[in-house]
Amino acid sequence: MRLARSPKRNDMHPSDLRLLAYCDGEAGGRIARHLAGCRRCRERLEQIRTEKAALAAAHPIGPDQEPQLTGLFGAISAWQSNESNGARLHLRRRVRERVETFCGAAAVGTVDHPGVREEKLLGTSNEIFDAFLGPAAAEVIQDDLLRELRWNLPLGETNE
């Protein structure tokens, strides 16, 4: 059952986070309309702007800090890459297990080559299961393969 929206919800004041985003030009229309009619939020926005200016004046990002930021971004990127590689290895292992169970050990070598990407391996194995066990069983096997994977690839990589 869908609950009716409370009329008060439309009149709620925006959070500090949204006001901060408004300061940075990342939030528009609705907050601007709310600010036009809400003195309390205008005062809060003014306070946020003052604090932001004071913080920028106290801790300016100099040229010496840019390498640190670059390092931080690099570390984040490396961490994401490791997560993805781990998931890829996990997926490859699971696909190989299923192929071995349903087709046989020799089939693993036929289907999986060193240069084959995980997405391609998954697609090929699904085609084999679809052909030899029928679409319903193949779908179940693929669901089972992907169920426990905790990763997300960009959608563009799935269409290979």
Add this chain to the structure above:
Amino acid sequence: MTRESGFDRIQFAPRWVFLFLGGNLLVHLFLLYVWNAAGQVVSIQGTTDSTNAFSVTIMAGLALWLHLVVIRSFPSGSPLRSTWCWLTVAAAAATAAGLFGQFLGSDWLLNPLTWTARPRTGLIGQIRLTALIAGGPLRLIVLAAAMRPLLRTLRRFHFQARPNAIEWIVPGIFCLFTAGRLVETGSGWLGSHPVRTEDCVALAGLPVLCLLFFQGVLLRKSLSRMGTGLIARGWIALECAILASGAGEIILWVIPHFWPAPPAAISTLIHLPITAAFALVPALTLAAQHRAMQSAAQHPENLPTGIPALAR
């Protein structure tokens, strides 16, 4: 969870086949033992080309039912849909041949065609001949047709390999056997020996069996690149059934040379394992499908929430 329903008991189909086969083989061996111990007084003789025993027909019926169950999971457009269709037709031909040959094409008491004052022997003979054709050459042609899409699908997934010279020896031997049989029958016919229609029907199936042997070698080679997984086992059963069919033909030809009046149980003892091997093809496929469904039943949570972007 609904995916698993329907597979609850059918997962044991291979066991049913093995139990039925084992039980019948024991009974027939016991009968042979009793017949031999009784000094062969009891008349259970019959020619080896007689129609299949009831147990073989029941096994063929079981195979037909299993094929009908399997074919439902291969919708139109599936690569192996045509293979399963042809295999089902072959199983239906075997069952129909057994039923018509035994119930209407024989002289047993329960045949309604023998109840009239003048038994319709002509019709009985025609039914018997039709049953022989359906269960012999026709069924083998259909099986050969079933092998084509199967081999094509295996080639598509790079499982096919070229057999070496030694592996061609087995079909070569069977080709020689076929040629020998044709020469033997031909020389008998030229020597004014009467050639029975049943012999002609049996001979007509041998060239097709040769083709099946060649296809069986290709299948064996392909399966060697696949392994012995749950899917492969079903097709290994088909390969064994083809080889057993050829071996059975050779044995049934050899026996009368050493045993002038072999008992009918010998024919059943040969045909029953062959029919069981054909029944194992859908039975093992159903077992593999059940294994796949079982994994889904163990994780009943909502699937879409667990599927990452890759799957979507």
